Amino acid sequence: MSEYPPDVVAHHASGTWTAETIAAMVARNDPDRVAFIAPEGTFTWGEYDVLSSRLAQSYVDAGFAPGDRLAVLLTGGALTHVAYLAAQKAGLVTVGIGPRAGDAEIVHLLAKTGAVGLATRWSHRGRPGAEIAARCGAPRHVPLDLASLPAAGHPGPGLGADDLFFVNSTSGTTGLPKCVRQTMNNRKYFGPLAHAAGRFGPDEVFASVLPAPYGFGLWSAHVVPAMYGYPTVLTAEFDAAETLRLIEEHRVTVLCAVTAQFIMLLNSPAFATTDLSSLRVMFTGGERVPVERAREFEERTGCAVLQFYGSNEAGPLSVTTVDDPRTARLTTAGRPIPGARLRLLADGADVTAAGGPGQVAASGPGCTPGYLDDDAANAALFRPDGWLLTGDVATIDGGGYLSITGRIADFIIRGGHNVSALVVEEAVGGHPSVAQTAVVAVPDPVLGERVCAYVVTRDELTLDALRVHLDAAGVSKQNWPEYLVALPSLPLGTGGKVDKAALRADAARRFTA
Template sequence: MVSRRRWRMDDRCRSSVGDGGEVPMSVPYAAPRPRLATTLADLLLSGASAHPERPVLLFPDARLTYVELREKAWRMARAMAALGVAPGDTVGVFMVNAPEQVIAMFATAMLGATVVPINARYRASELGFIATDARLRLIITHDRNRDYVDFAALLHEAFSGLADAVDPFALVLPAAPELRAIVMFGDARQGLVGEDALGPLADLVDDATIARRCDATAIRSIAAIIYTSGTTARPRGAMLTHEALVGHWSAFGRRWGIRPDDVFWVPVPLFHIAAIGPLIATMAHGAAFLSDVYFDAERALEQIEHHRATLLYPTYPPLTESLIAHPDMATRDVSSVRMWLNVAPPDVLRRMAAAFPQAIQLTTYGSTEGGPVTLTAPEEPFEVRIGTCGRPLGGVEVEVIDASGDTVPVGTPGEIIYRGPNCFSGYFCDPEKTAATIQPGGWIHTGDVGKLDADGRLHFLGRVKEMLKVGGENVAPAEVEEYLAGHPAVKLVQVVGIPDPRLAEVVAAFVELHDGAQASEEELIAFCRGRIASFKVPRVIRVVTEWPMSATKIQRSTLREALLQELGMEVGA
């Protein structure tokens, strides 16, 4: 690459995990490290020492303080050690949002092992793939919300022979040769280690063993493998160090200005980086993390009011739109909210901000592989906070390059690349994809299109693969989406490309209308004509009432395939 203009912030990550005061401990817990980038175990141990009785987890049917979380995670770590989990082993956590999910994550960290959060929406084939690809030694699950998903039944389907296992403490499963046990919180099921066995197991391992494991864990060892899906391939496991998680998300919390008295509401599933990261940021600043087993707008508004939530992290437009469109929004007292974050086009962000007029709205650019790369700041002007993705977080460098790898001038679109202590260490057991993504100098190539302005703020424009080529002209889907979102009837927009015999590709859009609003497809197309370049005007618009979703994102590829089938076009085109 040629000479670069790099944008970074100089406030290197130092975690802030307490507000003073040690308390006597009944067992020899590992001592908290200095207030630098720490491990996940250090994060909890430090928090429990500094503010033991402060609430850390708030769920509809459970409330845990920092010291209670420490005690439960420590006890769980002893039981897991008795089951043979060793430093460097991988432990799958297959649950919906619940306190035991967090307990399992920190217990794994205390052992120097690696947690693998598993998407709770996965079914048997996907579950089997994760178990073998991640080489899971142990899976931890629960029977919470069995009416929604029966995790034991899924596990039995995924692993032939599990239901007939003679010894659940020493499994031998052809489909998962390295898997030795599956632990279930709640009622014991055939082939699974029940919750009632955890106490006797924990008694087999002393506290000093766990303390040694904590002390021996390096901050650059792998803390988590988080699977992220591509559009055409199996999910890939992004390996994240303790430094990338704890150090970087602590810096994220500092830019937010998280305070010990804050209550941080996060509805995103805890197998996703957009929930794990905010949990870490919350704990790094001694605050409370508020969540639920699943997202429901009515329950969410009740939670926010009851717990006087001060920070909100809905992040994804479908969640936010559901929240602010619910009838209870008009009657619930949400005046406690002082700051929240959403990711959407500027016109949509402007409308979202109006729903919480007393709160500062932030936005971000990031990914599983790098967490929040850039973030707006509370002190920035409103138009900056909705019109850009902000500046890089501490220690992170961001550049925009062309197809040759050369840095482009300010204001010119290109591929976004970044590097810093936030970066993942590669894809688990996938050296080819790792080499394609992490290139010389440690630069992460994102496949995202964006531009940097003169103040070093990032503007996200879309995916390289999603960039449309209409008659030789580049069209960023985000640009068309932003314009269509300005129509008063439009709630959400997604843009895709479809084949065209003359122009090679043309724009197609899917829109969801506000409740009670009306707008025909012809009206929406007319709204664009003469106001944006003709090659950007959608040739086809479809009004939808629901979206095909992954865990958190709208699946454009599914929308495009359905439209191609409707139009009688080849799906692979």
């Protein structure tokens, strides 16, 4: 308990946190009802429970010990959740790696977390899993194959609800990703909130088309469906036409997708001819939700577009609900969640009562215990009084609705993923032709923002040549620029720093209609 914020005892006393684990939730569901409709097939709750126990036994047989950290690199599907649950049953901590991570990111996460191995399918996105493990320096490769599991399952008891059970990464401003610690109770906190916001009934059908290791994907596919016994439709990787087909075929009622994904659904030619009448609710976010596209989605499907505002570190801080007026639902981040203990801070003073603007800070049940083995990052994340700082600037109106007005950190939010401008700058700056670089966001109608690199070069450099260099360096594709502009010099502001505001304005003029 000493690792957690000081109000942990209060979370348990109020019933916000409980001792129930994800494994216990899976085991109490009707074993004959469907848990996952996935690329590998359809799995019942009973099959999910048994397969995860058998995989847990294989971890034990392989010599892994309780407390070990096991990195898992998988595309979406049922195997992802079987692997996560098996680790929990064997007492292992899962290090979730995004399916599109480059080798440099994998190397960093393996080293930072002290992972004892890298678990993959035999082949991951066209590359042998063993080759990825060897190239990235994993202590061992753990091939995941449901067809070759021990006959008997591991009896547990496994990890508890307050134990560290998952480590996922988040974009940082100091270079490579930081590692965020998660407990089951942190992620379970979303369940009752989502249930109330969407007014869930007993027969909902979920579809989560998000990468599973990140916060949104974790609660929407791994935790909340298990909490309520809902079947969940999964995809290997997002494809708009395939997602639309699955929604129609399986009569999905609750869709979970980042903003860029639902815009891609709207833009798909199949959208007009697909029966989406089953949809009641779509949870979206991860970036600014464009009002007109959200309104269009509601009008064309009849479902309510909802969002949680929060972060991987802070958990849910505010939420829109089906009972909110459409204007509030689509133009704000909803009302603050009382238990999240949200505050607005400006120059160290609490300006919440005045409605801000101020930086959002929180201290509640969804907050991470902190970054893994990173004192400097934790000192920046938490104030001395234990309040977590989000880096977002917000206001609260007279109706109690929160609106995000800016960001303190230098991030580009592309398709729901936080891309650190500094990370891209460091990668681009590693090219021998680049003398100086600055990275900014370009507004985009589908992805929200795209990445533009301004460079001062020593000799001619094309975007294609730069991408060849980044690929060879193992830089994750999410950290590749999509636009490249060469200038004789970068503009400077009055303080002598690069004037990124001028570059953003220039990029908007160049690349947006």
